Amino acid sequence: ALSGHRHWPQAWRSPAPKASYDVVIIGGGGHGLATAYYLANQHGITNVAVLEKGWLGGGNTGRNTTVVRSNYFYPQSTLFFDHSLKLYEKLALELNYNVMLSQGGILTLGHSRHDMEMLERWSNSLQLQGVDAQMLTTEQIGARTPLLDTSPAARYPIWGGFIQHRGGVARHDAVAWGYARAADAKGVDIIQNCEVKGIRTSAKQVQGVETNCGYIRADKVAIAVAGHTSVLGAMAGLKLPIVSQPLQAMVSEPVKPCLDGVVLSGAVHTYVSQSDRGEILIGGGADRYMSYGQRGNLPIVEETLAATLHLFPHLSRLKLMRQWAGIVDISPDRSPVIGKTPIAGLYLSSGWGTGGFKAIPAGGETLAYTIAHDRCHELIEPFGLHRFVTGALIDEGAAAGVAH
């Protein structure tokens, strides 16, 4: 320290992969890392490897707009996502890592009588499930978020909205790094730059994975690769009901604090918050074509910014600083696809689409339970692959916040 050279303790080891593990998790994003952490912490299973082809959090977990909430519509979803939000509320303590949870509320706007009827129905459904939700008038919204144009002359007049006060944002990198450091401390091997190239099975039982670091044997393997779910599923001979599309986000130049919480308009198609660094963080709908490119296209940027300025005309003079995209794994009913697969010992965490960051704690905890017991955790039982056979879909497209 005297020489000015500070030695930062390595947050996690970078071991070479062993020849075999009890569990191999493919994907070093939030879901893979959380699953590894809960396997070690709640089930004492530590002979685990997380294999990440790039760097930790380099996928959607490090690219998202950080919204955490549980205001879904169906009880199965609300139960799961509210459990996740409750885990988020204790996460910094659990991981001894500041995940910078900021529950400034998530406000969903209504722009017509029909919008308001649907929002009232949605808000009532949440209250019946014991989840906080409150209808707000235009005046209350104007008082709470003065940056919004609440005048009746607005292009999309705000008729009111509903807020989940416990909703908000968390620091995405910190969630990945917090779980990585805690899992590593429990003995989990986190191996970056290790790409899985094949999944070996025999008689419908998983045997191990081929990687660019060699073959690794394991009787239990979990796929947690978001936008690459179909690619990994195909390696095991599975055709999964997942479509991969780019989802973009963008930030403005930083400005003084002017927006608390998250404002979302499904009708106008944007959701806006302000990062801790002062940038206005904006998200919108997914690009309308399948792609593995983490870029996205200009039309969505134009549409999303136009929608944002209808709601926040004062932002029109800001400069856009950065735009990026991730590859989201979208399921037919916009609900997760998580749990066991038709191959013994092969598990799946996918279908998180545009909204899996808020699900990381509960997704990891429930998948870890499912792997440890080889029995589906009750919270994720409704979200198994079987629903595409039975037809018992859980359509949360409307609660996804933005079209995709």
Ligand SMILES: Cc1cc2nc3c(=O)[nH]c(=O)nc-3n(C[C@H](O)[C@H](O)[C@H](O)COP(=O)(O)OP(=O)(O)OC[C@H]3O[C@@H](n4cnc5c(N)ncnc54)[C@H](O)[C@@H]3O)c2cc1C
């Ligand atoms: C722009 C954008 C905004 C979003 N906003 C929100 C939001 O506000 N709130 C919310 O709840 N959700 C949001 N999401 C969704 C959320 O980010 C994701 O659902 C979530 O992060 C998925 O986590 P994951 O661990 O499954 O995937 P990822 O974080 O993508 O991790 C998967 C990892 O698997 C690795 N991988 C892939 N193939 C291989 C292979 N063959 N071998 C080894 N590793 C491999 C990848 O490199 C990647 O690191 C957003 C997503 C995007 C893109």
Ligand SMILES: CSCC(=O)[O-]
């Ligand atoms: C509105 S997109 C991110 C989310 O699901 O909260």
